[in-house]
Amino acid sequence: MAAQMSDKHIEAGYLHAKDAYAAFGVDVATAMEVLSGVPVSLHCWQGDDVGGFENIDALSGGGIQATGNYPGKARTPDELRRDFEKAASLIPGKKRINLHAMYAETGGAKVERDALEPKHFAGWIDWAKSRNLGMDFNPTCFGHPKADSGFTLSNYDAGIRSFWVDHCIACRVIGEAVGRALGTPCVTNIWIPDGFKDIPVDRKTPRELLRQSLDAIFANPIDPKFNLDAVESKLFGIGSESYVAGSHEFYLGYAVEKGVLLTLDAGHFHPTEGIADKISSILLYVDELLLHVSRGVRWDSDHVVILSDELRAIAEELVRHGFLNRVHIGLDFFDASINRIAAWVTGTRAMMKALLIALLEPTDLLKQVERAGDYTGRLALLEELKTMPFGAIWDYYCRKQGVPTGVAWLDDVRQYEKDVLAKRG
Ligand code: RNT
Numbered sequence: 001m002a003a004q005m006s007d008k009h010i011e012a013g014y015l016h017a018k019d020a021y022a023a024f025g026v027d028v029a030t031a032m033e034v035l036s037g038v039p040v041s042l043h044c045w046q047g048d049d050v051g052g053f054e055n056i057d058a059l060s061g062g063g064i065q066a067t068g069n070y071p072g073k074a075r076t077p078d079e080l081r082r083d084f085e086k087a088a089s090l091i092p093g094k095k096r097i098n099l100h101a102m103y104a105e106t107g108g109a110k111v112e113r114d115a116l117e118p119k120h121f122a123g124w125i126d127w128a129k130s131r132n133l134g135m136d137f138n139p140t141c142f143g144h145p146k147a148d149s150g151f152t153l154s155n156y157d158a159g160i161r162s163f164w165v166d167h168c169i170a171c172r173v174i175g176e177a178v179g180r181a182l183g184t185p186c187v188t189n190i191w192i193p194d195g196f197k198d199i200p201v202d203r204k205t206p207r208e209l210l211r212q213s214l215d216a217i218f219a220n221p222i223d224p225k226f227n228l229d230a231v232e233s234k235l236f237g238i239g240s241e242s243y244v245a246g247s248h249e250f251y252l253g254y255a256v257e258k259g260v261l262l263t264l265d266a267g268h269f270h271p272t273e274g275i276a277d278k279i280s281s282i283l284l285y286v287d288e289l290l291l292h293v294s295r296g297v298r299w300d301s302d303h304v305v306i307l308s309d310e311l312r313a314i315a316e317e318l319v320r321h322g323f324l325n326r327v328h329i330g331l332d333f334f335d336a337s338i339n340r341i342a343a344w345v346t347g348t349r350a351m352m353k354a355l356l357i358a359l360l361e362p363t364d365l366l367k368q369v370e371r372a373g374d375y376t377g378r379l380a381l382l383e384e385l386k387t388m389p390f391g392a393i394w395d396y397y398c399r400k401q402g403v404p405t406g407v408a409w410l411d412d413v414r415q416y417e418k419d420v421l422a423k424r425g
């Protein structure tokens, strides 16, 4: 496909773009500098279709499903790490790895999820350390026989509830060990699938039970220097179309009351409802947010992220209001119908691009115009800014960061597919 752009070409485009932004009072060097310090947490589960390495038989996928059978998915932790490294090498900027409990390395031994310990993640921690990656973590409350009823932390059965409570407690301990080892706090995010396919009679009791379970999980204080707790809502899932116990209202109230982080997954709201507009409200009441940047399409909440208006709006909110240090950016998508490494690269580069575009915005100027009541000017300016030459800054930034410019990264992925992925059985 496309060859790498020549240095001369990139330089010329950059100089032109730099002037264009300077005319609006925007310093492109500052924008690139800020961008290079914003971490984005890449979810490991794009690499193996949310499979994990436990090899257990379970009916319940938890209402999340990767569709497609593109060849070459990672079958072992080593393969997944190698694929992740390939993807990371094609994405500029600061990256973290987001892991699920089902990616434990137990050396072939059967270790129940409520008995997981930091040592089962030593391989991941050592690897992250050697690659200078921060790490985030998630209890896996799905894809397990004890989740087959569709209910985990809000199950009517006290025994099942306590199994999942213990699993989540174990995960916070692992999160703390991760944060301590890597010198950057681990965000441990709880998402559960609990819900009903059809119209329930009792909407209240599962929520009371969920609240009790969460209280039990968070009873032990853990130093936020090492582990930050987050809770993630959802509107509906496959098989939980009529009711989800952990709704947005439920977790918003919980996060405000308990001081934990709230997770906003872009695909977990009504199809036309964006998360961008929620951020400035919620941050009045909770200290920090975790984002699961994703793309909902019809009933699926996890398409590969693209540079959409919605994505740009999210980035704008973070940048315009100085929220980059209160919002942890995580990605959450999975597509098994295309090359998985290309999926990671496409989605993460889109996130980085959206941040760059937001950082290149003459926000002060726009705010002045708005405060002066000049809505004509606001609309006209916002529209003109859309065709500013951010692509030239992006190319320059990629080159500066030592990753391929333009679509040249795709050649690299195709080569890797030939050399590595195609040889997997
Ligand atoms: C599911 C949630 C959750 C998962 C991951 C695998 O709808 O979005 O975040 O995607 O935990």
Ligand code: ZN
Binding pocket: 191, 232, 265, 292, 332
């Ligand atoms: Zn999510």
